[in-house]
Amino acid sequence: MKRTPKDTATGSRRLTRRALFVGGLQASFIGVLAWRMRFLQVDQADEFRMLAEENRINIRLIPPARGEIFDRNGVAIARNEPAYRITIVREDAGDIDTVLGRLSHLVKLDPEEIERAMTEMKRSAPFLPITLADRVSWEDVSRIAVNTPALPGITPEVGLSRGYPLAQDFAHVVGYVGPVSDYDLSKLEDPDQLLRIPRFQIGKVGLEAKMEDQLRGSAGARRVEVNAVGRVMRELDRREGVPGANLQLTTDYRLQNYVQARLAGESAAAVVIDCEHGDLLAVGSAPTFDPNLFVEGISVTDYRALTENKYRPLAAKAVQGIYPPGSTFKMVVALAGLEAGVIGPEDTFYCPGYIEVSNRRFHCWKRGGHGSVNLEGSLQHSCDVFYYELAMQVGIEKISEMAMKLGIGVHHDLPMSAVATGLAPTKEWKRTVRGQDWVIGDTVNSAIGQGFVLASPLQLAIMASRVATGRNVTPRIIKSIDGVEQPSGSGESLGLNPNNLRHVRQGMFEVSNNRRGTGYGARIIAEGYRMAGKSGTSQVRNISAAERAAGVTSNADLPWERRDHALWVDFAPFDNPKVAVCVVVEHGSGGSSTAAPIARDITLQALFEGDPPLDAYPAKDRDAVRERQERLRALRPDVEREKKSRA
Template identity: 75%
Template sequence: MRRSPKESADGARRITRRGLILGGAQLGFAGLLGLRMRYMQVEQADQFRLLAEENRINIRLIPPARGEIFDRNGMVIAENEPSYRITIVREDAGDVDQVIARLSALVELDDEDLNRALIEMKRSAPFLPITVADRVTWEDISRVAVNAPALPGVTPEVGLSRRYPLGVDFAHIAGYVGPVSDYDLSRIEDPDQLLRIPRFQIGKVGLEAKLEENLRGKAGAKRVEVNAVGRIMRELDRREGQAGANLQLTIDHALQNYVQARLGQDSAAAVVIDCEHGDVVAIASSPSFDPNLFVRGISVPDYKALTENPYRPLANKSVQGLYPPGSTFKMVTAMAALEEGVVTPEDTVYCPGYVEVANRRFHCWKRAGHGHVDLQTSLRESCDVYYYDLALRVGIDKISAMAQRLGIGERFDIPMSAVARGRAPTKEWKKQTYDQDWVIGDTVNASIGQGYVLASPLQLAVMAARLATGRAVTPRLIRSIEGVEQPSGRGESLGLNENLLRQVRRAMFAVSNNRRGTAYGSRILNDAFRMAGKTGTSQVRNITAAERARGVTRNEDLPWNRRDHALFVDFAPFDTPKYAVSVVIEHGGGGSSAAAPVARDITLQALFGGDPPLAAYPEKDRARIKAQQERLKRERPDPGSSGRGRA
């Protein structure tokens, strides 16, 4: 059908209008493109000229600040301090040997550190910065910066290094950090890219290792422009990382400092637990070491001195040391027998100095025997025969169950290295472990904490706290993470008969406060703070019949490593228990002579929050205690001056 002239004219006008719109749009786009080209060619000419000269953009990780560790009062235990270092990027340096030669003329380089850096350089990606000089001075940094054009790939940097201001006091608790090793990387399924930065530090032992992910933080990143010789021209942008979480411990630094000093250089351990919340307010292992030595790599002589020391300063005896608990275990046997109803607190057992079981004679520590003894007398004077008799009646499985109920053989989940489980042996355990049947003599030995029974100082302190409270007190080491309070270790009721528990506590009170008690010499005179305790002496050697016939050799006449271990556990005040304490002195001899005085002093220090008045000690001890307090003040630094406090 033919269109009318009017329709044809209207169509032509529409086509013309569309053409003008389209043409205008094309012209506008061309104009914008021209303006953009002018902007890039004229106004950004310098930037693109640099890029044309083989510049490139690098993305570099920014290590985050490691979280800090504080005691319960805000005293810093582990902190970060500025550290100047010099790094080199292999692919930017070109001739590495030549660049290092120039650098050596400006800065004194340690041969050992330099060799280590060259090895790292060969096994690391060519674009990663390698530290060639660490902890250099500001003057060294200045000289390198001034001579930067002659040192391609070399960069002076400021970073953070770990420092432990309280040194030996917290070495076994906080642990230490060190450079990431191949072994560290092999243990991690998907390593954080931060860990691949040469000499990046991670926790090696202790809290630093156990809470590494909390403390490490998240990496930041920066984009930098470098020229053909590797010199940084400018920083294009930066994304800051996230600092690690700060930790607050339950430890009281002043008490920890005292306990460490009181243990001295003995091979020993001590633990103090708050009975109300389960807070570990002090946990010490002696001798200790300076963790700062490990931060940058310990020297061979220093490490050799630590590893060859027979007192094993690197071992954390408080949680990984396992010892026969000796007579401190007698409360476990007593509670097992009392709960089962095989004996009452008033029932007596005759002790002639030994008991014969299966044609074997098991001796009491007192050769002449104790005569007729009941529960209180047996604990007070530590009669062995009484507990032999109870064990034969109640059986090992009931004793083992009670031991676990009181914390022996339980691996507590606290963030310290190599926390040991201990052992509350059973018939089934011996069969599985040694493929041997349990014999009656094993039960007799176990009744007094010998034989297969093993416990750590931490477990013994927990045992004392549970006996004191009747609750399943659980040790807590972390009070808060980044300000978030951690669960309490108060625990629920153990379900033990309170009347029977009260009888055991009274017997422990007699140990320390009755004239015939084995720890009477280490009693507390202050009526408000009197303690209940139990001595323990565990054998580390067999005593032959011939030796017993001629007289058992005294500990002081034996080589150190063949002497008995000395132990003591206590809680105080007796009426309202606040703290439970355990002390183990390796090869210290008798519990009453070696461990009880140390435990008494630590208990008083915790109760008074500082040096107690001399009136709290027996009069015969006051001159010695005064001299001891003065000596310890001289020997141990003022904790308040060692690190900053923070509320």
């Protein structure tokens, strides 16, 4: 196609015009880009800088070290032990099956755990460590460490886990920790962010639970730089957490061990309290269990074995168990009568073996009766009729008032689980709770610690210590928190007439040391260590008239659940009380026959801070005692005294 010069000229002019137009469009769009760049990079720079930092920086929590718990000598009861676990990092491992195959030759792997780890591995990022085995022994860890080159991606990691070196001795006092559960979280309104850490250990029961806030400490944090998929690139800064407070208890690990060992085989509880400061030297409950089982989560079999045992190993009977105190309550009634001026120390009641009250017959434990008895004699022989008569004259209100004064039926503020309040009944109480009027028979029953009266072994030990000192001895279990001494529980005077107290104490002394006292069989003969005690045998069933007629009263013929509880309280030494002790043996039949010998052993252990000399015992008991001392000595824990000056 031939083209004219004119055609060419118009074409090229138009081209120049259009080219300029297009060039202008392009220039203005470049201007738009520059303006947009300015908007993003200058006007909004700060905002985007902040977003970039948010992208980049992650806060990771550092769990603090949990506070440790020591006994009064500085021996560790609960501590943080290194816990080893084996982890695998998928991206480093390469062929996972080969690596696992090699690993299984070195250590025993649980197929279930491996299964779980494999599914977890598929879900999570390849650089995250997945736990293959928990609580691995040091031997296994070293075996893996030696074979590291053949095990790419496998790392033994160390963390801290709670350990209870004294195992079952302190199970009921200290309790245990366990992995935090959804249930734990749901109970808290604003849970500490630490609790969001998987398997973070928190106190579940006992001191561990009650003192959780002090023991846990507060989380530290580290700021790390992460990439888009969450891999940590480097640590930017680090703020260590505040470790939890260390607790020192008032308990003595040797005495506690002795108590647990001495009670073993029975369903029983014992409390030893220091009369001078209110320090709880031992708080024992039998049978017991190993708290270490609970730390990583207990197996179903183990747990069922504990819950289905009729001796209830999980119950801290010393503070949670409440029992009719039986004759150990007689000191309360006696003091109430003396303080009210209803009787004098030398006044007597006549005991024919029973009394009739509103057409009901109340028996004394001695069918033939004690004849004429005064106050000290009533304690020494544990005459029931004396107290029936006395109680009816004093009235239930004054008795309950005295009971509470001495620590029964009131709450004692101890950091342990479900500390029982017991019951010192009043007319008002029966009306509001039971909806019934108080009848005279109730007062008669209460007089000998039956009926509605309920007390825990702890409360009975407190009662004994208050009778022994006349002071408002208050129990304490925590001696110091992080080295700060906690207030002493020695208490002020109760305001009781010292003369009245002296007579009651004398009565208790006669129980143990008078040839005809109910506790004479379990006396201490070492001068300066003699004890004053009181036995109690509380019925757990009503004896029917038919049974009484048939004469089936021997506990040995009854099934275990229906036998009487055996109780004993004492304090020693008589002239200068140092310790007060209560022993309760559930369904142990007789206070003086079952509970008293145990209490004597414990009292002597507490006074001598170890095995007492054999000549503290009456000659005929010594062989049995020597044999028992040797047997129990073998059970004593071998602790290195790592005294913590901080605690």
